[in-house]
Amino acid sequence: PKIAALIVAAGRGTRAGGAVAKQWQPLCGKRVIDHTLTAFQRYPKIERIIIVLSAGDMAEAEGFTAQGCLVAEGGADRAASVRNGLALLGDADLVLIHDAARPCVTPQIIDGVIDALATDAAAAPGLPVTDALWVAEDGAVAGTQDRTALYAAQTPQGFDAATIRAAHAAFKGVAADDVEVARAAGVAVAITLGSVDNLKITVPGDLSRAARILESSMD
Ligand code: CTP
Numbered sequence: 001p002k003i004a005a006l007i008v009a010a011g012r013g014t015r016a017g018g019a020v021a022k023q024w025q026p027l028c029g030k031r032v033i034d035h036t037l038t039a040f041q042r043y044p045k046i047e048r049i050i051i052v053l054s055a056g057d058m059a060e061a062e063g064f065t066a067q068g069c070l071v072a073e074g075g076a077d078r079a080a081s082v083r084n085g086l087a088l089l090g091d092a093d094l095v096l097i098h099d100a101a102r103p104c105v106t107p108q109i110i111d112g113v114i115d116a117l118a119t120d121a122a123a124a125p126g127l128p129v130t131d132a133l134w135v136a137e138d139g140a141v142a143g144t145q146d147r148t149a150l151y152a153a154q155t156p157q158g159f160d161a162a163t164i165r166a167a168h169a170a171f172k173g174v175a176a177d178d179v180e181v182a183r184a185a186g187v188a189v190a191i192t193l194g195s196v197d198n199l200k201i202t203v204p205g206d207l208s209r210a211a212r213i214l215e216s217s218m219d
């Protein structure tokens, strides 16, 4: 199958703070987004890489098109950004949709998703929740939630191209990720093995965590 990667980088990075959005912040000698892109460029089976940038960042597009990537303009929310990227899929059979803010993604995680797509129309990495989970009321613990069926959602989330295009075309509302969009269309999504190292840079301390993860993987 022809496999495309779609990297969404059109968010504002509000929670992470900083002078520029998190995907543009420095991390181990290059920008966060460059680490993310490198992970997919090095992965042998990816034939097309699409990057989604915000309208205000389109001046960065040339740096990516010069590397053979396609660039789309982002939208008001993540789902809108993904939809704009999906328009550039061409004849790809499968698409891996990934957060630019997850620069520590590994070949093993990508392998897991692609392997699952041999039999499933949708597959995504999940990380079993390990901490006990409390349900709170008025700042006090009102109960403990059973976590045996709970996973933290990660990316890349992989899909049959026609299936995710149709799901996004039909979707109304706000979604945290593409698994939610697929599920809204009735698509079953297989869970593959995620990793605690595949963190999403979300709050300020995450950048230094990502730096430690990348440094230890270079040893
Ligand atoms: N994203 C996007 N377009 C949007 C919103 C988000 O492409 N309109 C991307 C972000 O760039 C990021 C990924 O979706 O790579 C995951 O979103 P999130 O972690 O929420 O990033 P931000 O929306 O940028 O951060 P925040 O919610 O803190 O503002």
Ligand code: MG
Pocket (backbone or CB within 6 Å): 011
């Ligand atoms: Mg966001």
